[in-house]
Amino acid sequence: MGHDHGATVSPSENMEAFLNGLWKQNPVFVQVLGTCPTMAITNSARNAVAMGLATLFVLVFSNMLISMVRRLVQKQVRIATYILIIATFVTMVDYIIKAVSIDVYKALGPFIALIVVNCIILGRAEAFAGKNPVWQSILDGFGMGIGFFIALFCLGSVREILGAGTLFGFSLFGSNFQPWVLFLLPSGGFFTLASWLLVFAWWKERGKAKEAQA
Amino acid sequence: MNEVSLGFIFIDSLLINNFVLSVFLGICPFIGVSNKLSTAWRMGVSVIFVIVVSSVLAYGTNSLLIAMHAEYLRIITYIVIIASTVQLVEMFIKKTSPALFRALGIYLPLITTNCAVLGVALFQTARNYSFAQSVVFALGSSMGFTLALVIMSIIRERLELSDIPNLAKGTALVLMIAGTLSLAFMGFAGMGG
Numbered sequence: 001m002g003h004d005h006g007a008t009v010s011p012s013e014n015m016e017a018f019l020n021g022l023w024k025q026n027p028v029f030v031q032v033l034g035t036c037p038t039m040a041i042t043n044s045a046r047n048a049v050a051m052g053l054a055t056l057f058v059l060v061f062s063n064m065l066i067s068m069v070r071r072l073v074q075k076q077v078r079i080a081t082y083i084l085i086i087a088t089f090v091t092m093v094d095y096i097i098k099a100v101s102i103d104v105y106k107a108l109g110p111f112i113a114l115i116v117v118n119c120i121i122l123g124r125a126e127a128f129a130g131k132n133p134v135w136q137s138i139l140d141g142f143g144m145g146i147g148f149f150i151a152l153f154c155l156g157s158v159r160e161i162l163g164a165g166t167l168f169g170f171s172l173f174g175s176n177f178q179p180w181v182l183f184l185l186p187s188g189g190f191f192t193l194a195s196w197l198l199v200f201a202w203w204k205e206r207g208k209a210k211e212a213q214a
Numbered sequence: 215m216n217e218v219s220l221g222f223i224f225i226d227s228l229l230i231n232n233f234v235l236s237v238f239l240g241i242c243p244f245i246g247v248s249n250k251l252s253t254a255w256r257m258g259v260s261v262i263f264v265i266v267v268s269s270v271l272a273y274g275t276n277s278l279l280i281a282m283h284a285e286y287l288r289i290i291t292y293i294v295i296i297a298s299t300v301q302l303v304e305m306f307i308k309k310t311s312p313a314l315f316r317a318l319g320i321y322l323p324l325i326t327t328n329c330a331v332l333g334v335a336l337f338q339t340a341r342n343y344s345f346a347q348s349v350v351f352a353l354g355s356s357m358g359f360t361l362a363l364v365i366m367s368i369i370r371e372r373l374e375l376s377d378i379p380n381l382a383k384g385t386a387l388v389l390m391i392a393g394t395l396s397l398a399f400m401g402f403a404g405m406g407g
Contacts, residue, residue: 032385035245036329040238080297083326087290094289110336113289117329119242185400186236190393197386205381 017128017136021143027120028151028193029200034120038152039189041111045168048156049149050104054097054112056145058089059121063129063141065089070130082125083116090115120148155192159183220350223343227354230403233330234362235396240330244363245388247321254367256314257321258360260303262353264325265334268292268299269352272335273345292335293326300326330359365395 027033037055042048062085073081094112098105105112115121124144129137160166163183165173182188233239240261247257275291304322308315315322325331334355338348369391378387 032245033242035241036238039241083293083297084290087293091286091289095286110333110340113336114239114329114332116289116293117327117332119327122327182397185396186238187393187396187400189238190389190396194386194389194393197389198381201381201386 014136014139017132018139018143021140021145021147022150023147025144026147026151027123027144028148029196031120031123032197033123034118034148035193037111037114037118038155039186039193041108042152042156042159042189042192043163043184044160045153045156047104047107048152050097050101051108051111052145052149052152054093054108055115055118055120055148056142057093058086058115059124059145059148060138060141061089062086062121063124063137064134066125066129067132067134067137078130079122079126082122082130086121086125087116120144151196154196155189158192159188163188218347220346223347223350224354225402225405227351228358228361229399230405232358232362232399233333233355234359235392235399237333239333240328240359243321243324243328244359244366244392245385248363248366248388249370251364251367251371253317253321254363255360256318258363260307260318260322261325261328261330261359262356264296264299264303265331265356265359266349266352267302268296268331269334269338269348271295271299273338273348276339288339292332296331296335297326330355362395366391 041051128140162180165177
């Protein structure tokens, strides 16, 4: 994907830039990046969705801007430039969330500002947006952002269902359900992510075993 | 101004609300550098230094920003402060101990994106800590990070010799151990009043 010829990119390559982040290179389950927000704020599905959307916004716009200025930036100062661009969009998200919902803002707290140091965003800037045309970078941002969103949702919903017996605040099991509080506690975050990683590892192994048989 | 005592802030950030095991900050280096005790220890010490220096600088800068009514620049200035502190530590270590510099390798510049560093700066601002409280908080939480890192590296050195199913090798196993450690650290809740 290193070539750089703007408008002549075929649709299939665009599609690939998008799908790559969604599944094959899923930032959380496959690359195990951005684990801090993944576990810290996924104790309910609502928080997970808010965090996923905020990260998606920052990822798409920073990818776009970084790709636009990629020819102007000197190689030595590129990381500093990327971080400044990312920090600008994170400040915007911080104020947007504060304006839209003060509840969500309080629940996420300093973790909104901490999107700056989410390795996924700087990782995509360095590995993709700094080398590729604008349109593909936007698609890559969308793919990775939605991949991250799905991962957050997988964790958040599992933890909320097991830990509180609800999903988005709606009760699922009736009043006799004994909530498994462990999953709302910090250790539940570690265990849930570990289990998802095991599921993905098993999936991969199974695919390999099938290929070997065929 | 926040009225919490210094001793409580220290115990709280070191053990009860340990940065790695219960606030989930600094997980990436926690997974990445915890496979050998010697590296984990060195990484921990450089992180303590970076966190304390950047916390002091962030405190000063924040008062300046408030005086200028430019709070919206907070995230940007903090990240610049942290990046320059890391650069400083890097030059210092390179000059004084080239062996340590080689051992830390890529993880040294990566301290910039260690969320624990930015986390300390942001938490002390959000909680309105005074200067002394900020420094104690920075010391406590960075030592808590080092503590978790060192414990994990000791466990992982032992694990090298044991028989683990292929599927669980690597990150999944580290996360499960971290979950158990996190449960153990919950026992500290309620300490220090």
